[in-house]
Amino acid sequence: MFPVTIEWVLTKNGGRKQLPPIGLYYAVAHFDIPNSKNWSVVFQLEIHLINSHQLWLTQGKVRFLVDHAPNDYFKHLSTFKIFEGPRLVANVFLR
Structure with a gap:
């Protein structure tokens, strides 16, 4: 698993x-x-954390759900987005 910080989109x-x-x-x-x-x-x-700008942050780890996914993405990218349906809910920063 790869360490991440998640910055949640405000409600x-x-x-x-x-x-x-x-x-x-x-x-x-x-x-x-x-x-x-x-x-x-x-x-x-x-x-879960709240920073000085009142943003919701979460620290944790991430991996792909399936084995045949492009794991190199986590090694070479610094960020990606999380969606629930069509709705953007978070920006993820790889640490």
């Missing part, structure tokens, strides 16, 4: 009404790579 901007519970969280990841498809990922959420 007023279309994000979640509350943070997912600590533990496993399954989501759809979008990578800003031409012709790349979305991939299912699983997070191990470890701790």
Whole structure:
């Protein structure tokens, strides 16, 4: 698994009404790579934080849900987006 910090989109901007519970969280990841498809990922959420700008942050780890996914994305990219249906709910930063 790869360490991440998740910055959640604020509710007023279309994000979640509350943070997912600590533990496993399954989501759809979008990578800003031409012709790349979305991939299912699983997070191990470890701790929720609120920073000085009142943004919701979560630290944890991520991996792809399936073995044949492009694991190199996590090694070579610094960020990706998380969607729930058509709605952007978070930006993820690889640490």
